[in-house]
Amino acid sequence: MKQPLEGRNLANESPNVGPYVVGHQFAKNYQFTPDLVREFSRLAGDTNQLHHDELVASSSRFGQLIASGTHSSAILFGLTAEHYSQYGSVVGLHFDITFSQAVPATALARLEWTVTTVTPTGRNSAQVLDLVGRLTLEDGTVCVRSNGRLLVGFQ
Numbered sequence: 001m002k003q004p005l006e007g008r009n010l011a012n013e014s015p016n017v018g019p020y021v022v023g024h025q026f027a028k029n030y031q032f033t034p035d036l037v038r039e040f041s042r043l044a045g046d047t048n049q050l051h052h053d054e055l056v057a058s059s060s061r062f063g064q065l066i067a068s069g070t071h072s073s074a075i076l077f078g079l080t081a082e083h084y085s086q087y088g089s090v091v092g093l094h095f096d097i098t099f100s101q102a103v104p105a106t107a108l109a110r111l112e113w114t115v116t117t118v119t120p121t122g123r124n125s126a127q128v129l130d131l132v133g134r135l136t137l138e139d140g141t142v143c144v145r146s147n148g149r150l151l152v153g154f155q
Contacts, residue, residue, distance in 0.1 A: 051071075077148070
């Protein structure tokens with residue numbers, strides 16, 4: 001759980017405070033729906049019928065519509081920006097992704113990140129955070145794993 005900010009600018013505080021500490025975790029749930037899956041795929045230019053056509057998808061090895069990898073990775077990456085932008089400046093420097101299981105178009109997913117390394121840049125209060133993340137289904141199946149690197153707290 002996030003602690004109240006009470007008007008503090010955590011970007012100017014010690015790296016051992018709040019979201020800038022090894023072990024800091026943040027998460028949220030995300031509800032996929034067939035309409036969201038189709039729309040995201042359309043906007044991303046992904047015409048794979050596994051994301052658009054229920055008949056095609058139902059006769060595939062997945063047995064149903066599935067979210068595109070672009071969709072599942074974008075919402076996972078997006079959570080880092082959503083979380084850290086409330087504390088100050090943030091930009092993504094690097095993300096890698098591993099897909100281990102298809103995400104059903106009706107899934108309720110848990111998006112989670114944990115800070116593994118905090119490195120001061122030597123420039124004002126800017127720091128580089130390394131994180132590990134994952135997207136997990138309600139039954140505990142991990143579908144997506146990621147490593148990320150963010151630059152936070154810069155002016």
